[in-house]
Amino acid sequence: MAGRAFSLPLFPLGVFLLPGERTGLHIFEPRYRQLVGELESALADGKEENNRFGIPFHHDDVTASTGTLVRLVEVKKVHPGGRKDIVVECVGHFETTRFQSTFDTKPYPGGDVIERHIDLDVGLTLRQQAKVSRIKELLSGKDIDVDALRGETLEDLTGWLGLPPAHKHRLLTARGAERTSFMDSVLRWTILVLQQEAHIKGGFFPN
Numbered sequence: 001m002a003g004r005a006f007s008l009p010l011f012p013l014g015v016f017l018l019p020g021e022r023t024g025l026h027i028f029e030p031r032y033r034q035l036v037g038e039l040e041s042a043l044a045d046g047k048e049e050n051n052r053f054g055i056p057f058h059h060d061d062v063t064a065s066t067g068t069l070v071r072l073v074e075v076k077k078v079h080p081g082g083r084k085d086i087v088v089e090c091v092g093h094f095e096t097t098r099f100q101s102t103f104d105t106k107p108y109p110g111g112d113v114i115e116r117h118i119d120l121d122v123g124l125t126l127r128q129q130a131k132v133s134r135i136k137e138l139l140s141g142k143d144i145d146v147d148a149l150r151g152e153t154l155e156d157l158t159g160w161l162g163l164p165p166a167h168k169h170r171l172l173t174a175r176g177a178e179r180t181s182f183m184d185s186v187l188r189w190t191i192l193v194l195q196q197e198a199h200i201k202g203g204f205f206p207n
Contacts, residue, residue, distance in 0.1 A: 003115030003116070003117060004115050005112065005113070005114050006112075006115070007103075007112050007113070008052055008053055008054050008069075008094075008110060008113060009053040009054065009103055009108055009109070009110045010053065010055075010056055010067075010096070010099065010103070010108075010109045010110050010111055011032060011035070011053055011054070011056075011108070011109070012056045012058045012063045012067075012109070013025070013055050013056075013057075013058055014057070014059055014165060015057070015068065015165060016068055016165040016166070017055075017068045017070065017089075017090035017168070018090060018120070018158055018168055019090050019091070019092065019118070020089065020090060021089070021090050022087055022088065022089045023087070023088060024076065024085060024086065024087050025087075026083065026085055027083065027084045027085075027086060028083045030107070031106075031107040032108055033082050034106070034107060034108065035053060035106075035108045036072065036086060038050075039051050039052075039053065039072040040075060042072075051071045051072055052070070052071055052091070053069075053070060054068070054070075054096070054111075055067045055068045055069075055070060056096060057165065057169045059165070059166050064173075065095050065096045065097075066095045066096070066116060066169070066172055066173055067093065067094060068092075068093060068094075069090070069091050069092040069093060070088040070089060070090055070091060071088065071089050071091050072086060072088055073086075073088060073089050074086070074087050092115060092116075092117075093115070093116045093117070093172050094113040094114060094115055094116055095113060095114050095116050096112070096113050097111070097112045097113060097114055098111045098112040116172060118172045120153065120154040120155035120158060120171065121153050121154070121155055122153060123152060124151065124152060124153065124154070124157075125184075128180075128183060128184065128187060129151065131184070131188065131191060132151035132157070132187065133151075135187065135190055135191055135194065136149060138191065138194035139194065141198070154171065157183075158171070161186070161190065170182055171183075
């Protein structure tokens with residue numbers, strides 16, 4: 001589902017976050033150090049609407065038109081020479097409609113985007129619920145409180161399955177039957193991995 005259109009700075013990276021997730025970034029290029037400086041000023045002045053930039057997802061040498069909308073949370077450390085370690089938080093997602101290698105008069109990239117909604121609050125299918133139950137059975141032998149692992153919606157699963165960035169990004173771009181099929185394959189693969197780990201722990205090494 002698409003939402004409002006707006007413009008913002010863009011910083012392509014192999015990072016994709018879900019709403020509320022945070023990650024650290026090491027900023028060393030002068031153009032992005034300037035961007036971070038502007039975000040710091042917006043944060044200090046309480047201008048949250050200006051404390052935003054987009055991270056188009058870069059994976060397998062390809063930069064997607066879709067990505068994560070983030071806000072600067074804090075600057076953790078400033079290194080000699082101006083390099084900075086920062087923490088950012090996901091506040092949404094977007095699709096790029098126009099990319100500029102330099103954003104107006106700024107040295108960093110930017111562009112026009114449309115807000116995209118990832119819609120993770122959808123219920124799991126009966127097949128997916130059965131797979132989640134099997135995963136919990138396999139995890140129960142790992143000193144994990146499986147009762148605390150919710151499994152009613154996609155959002156529940158993303159909270160504990162440990163999906164890599166590319167899988168998270170697929171949840172944004174896939175819809176309907178394609179998304180259902182993708183999650184079925186993720187759950188099936190998770191079961192296979194846990195079963196193999198159980199065999200190895202028991203002294204069996206499958207071919």
